[in-house]
Amino acid sequence: MTAYQKPQPYTIKADIREERYARGWYVLGNAASINDTPRMLSVFGTKLVAYRGKEDGLAHVLDAYCPHMGGDLSGGEVCANSVVCPFHKWSWGADGVCDDIPYANKIPEKAVIKSWPTLEKNGLVFVWQDPEGGEPIAEQEPLKLQHWYADDWTDWEMAEIPIASLGRELVDNMCDMAHFGPIHYTTVKSFMNTMNGHVFVQKMVGGHTILTEGDDSLITSVATYEGPAYMTTTMTGMMDGLPMTVHLLVSHIPQDMGNFLINFGVMVKKAEGSTEAENKTMAEAYMEKNIESFNQDVAIWNNKCIIDNPLMCDGDGPVNLVRKWYSQFMTNAADITNDQVKPREHVTMEGPTVEETIASMSQ
Ligand code: FES
Numbered sequence: 388m389t390a391y392q393k394p395q396p397y398t399i400k401a402d403i404r405e406e407r408y409a410r411g412w413y414v415l416g417n418a419a420s421i422n423d424t425p426r427m428l429s430v431f432g433t434k435l436v437a438y439r440g441k442e443d444g445l446a447h448v449l450d451a452y453c454p455h456m457g458g459d460l461s462g463g464e465v466c467a468n469s470v471v472c473p474f475h476k477w478s479w480g481a482d483g484v485c486d487d488i489p490y491a492n493k494i495p496e497k498a499v500i501k502s503w504p505t506l507e508k509n510g511l512v513f514v515w516q517d518p519e520g521g522e523p524i525a526e527q528e529p530l531k532l533q534h535w536y537a538d539d540w541t542d543w544e545m546a547e548i549p550i551a552s553l554g555r556e557l558v559d560n561m562c563d564m565a566h567f568g569p570i571h572y573t574t575v576k577s578f579m580n581t582m583n584g585h586v587f588v589q590k591m592v593g594g595h596t597i598l599t600e601g602d603d604s605l606i607t608s609v610a611t612y613e614g615p616a617y618m619t620t621t622m623t624g625m626m627d628g629l630p631m632t633v634h635l636l637v638s639h640i641p642q643d644m645g646n647f648l649i650n651f652g653v654m655v656k657k658a659e660g661s662t663e664a665e666n667k668t669m670a671e672a673y674m675e676k677n678i679e680s681f682n683q684d685v686a687i688w689n690n691k692c693i694i695d696n697p698l699m700c701d702g703d704g705p706v707n708l709v710r711k712w713y714s715q716f717m718t719n720a721a722d723i724t725n726d727q728v729k730p731r732e733h734v735t736m737e738g739p740t741v742e743e744t745i746a747s748m749s750q
């Protein structure tokens with residue numbers, strides 16, 4: 388019998404990365420978070436300014452540093468659809484073109500700053516990031532979340548959570564079945580992932596002690612990434628003997644290569660006969676419950692290291708699959724291969740499906 392030969396300790400690898408941010412739509416906040424007071428955004432390794440035009444009512448995002456002498460436009464003011472620099476009052480239109488210099492006879496031709504594509508949908512304001520400077524890809528526009536437009540649903544209750552990590556490590560969570568027990572006290576009954584193009588989905592059925600009433604009540608969760616950073620989750624569970632559905636928003640936006648902000652949101656169905664104030668209180672209560680669960684993840688992300696070569700075992704979900712899918716957003720558009728985007732399905736644990744479980748709740 389040969390004696391056990393202890394292998395060398397495993398070496399965790401994390402490449403030094405060039406500064407590059409994944410191509411796609413990123414949530415800046417809910418609609419109310421962008422208004423006619425310029426808002427400074429410290430994102431994508433730089434400073435941007437977001438504001439709402441006083442005439443067009445639209446959300447606009449520009450580079451924040453004024454090319455005149457470097458003033459910070461987020462300290463300026465909105466005039467019509469332009470933002471005026473606080474330093475010498477040069478005015479910048481929503482298209483990034485300087486449209487007024489109060490003391491000049493002629494505006495220099497070069498007076499143009501970068502204007503970032505924006506989108507307002509589902510009660511959220513998005514900005515488009517593309518390291519190659521391309522226009523938004525039409526098929527990647529987030530789908531309409533019908534419930535946000537329905538009168539019997541609340542608006543998003545939002546929270547902003549800073550995390551010291553890389554966005555990719557957050558997205559890993561989509562296939563991380565094994566963390567549900569230790570982190571969320573959830574007994575997973577079934578777990579699967581699908582990917583197709585820019586969309587990656589996690590479907591899970593489990594028992595959850597924080598979000599449901601007891602051990603024998605199940606929750607279903609369908610989490611969908613549309614692009615690299617915008618994720619919505621629909622959770623269904625039992626509350627006071629009735630099926631209850633909640634939409635969660637788990638979007639993130641990088642500040643730099645080692646930090647990102649999570650824009651976390653909760654939206655619930657209004658209780659019949661309740662006032663707006665009562666419904667807001669209910670949404671806040673759900674937010675508190677969900678934040679409690681979410682913060683268990685946050686504590687892990689804030690302290691973990693970046694790892695390019697995770698050491699997986701046979702019970703783990705397909706982390707390599709989610710990373711392959713994510714890599715499409717870090718690849719120049721012309722170089723994306725079929726392997727990064729083709730439809731795939733992976734079942735990590737077989738069991739009752741989300742659809743079956745929801746059908747049995749309403750019986
Ligand atoms: S630095 Fe902005 S107007 Fe001069």
Ligand SMILES: [Fe+2]
Pocket residue numbers: 560566570571684
């Ligand atoms: Fe989690």
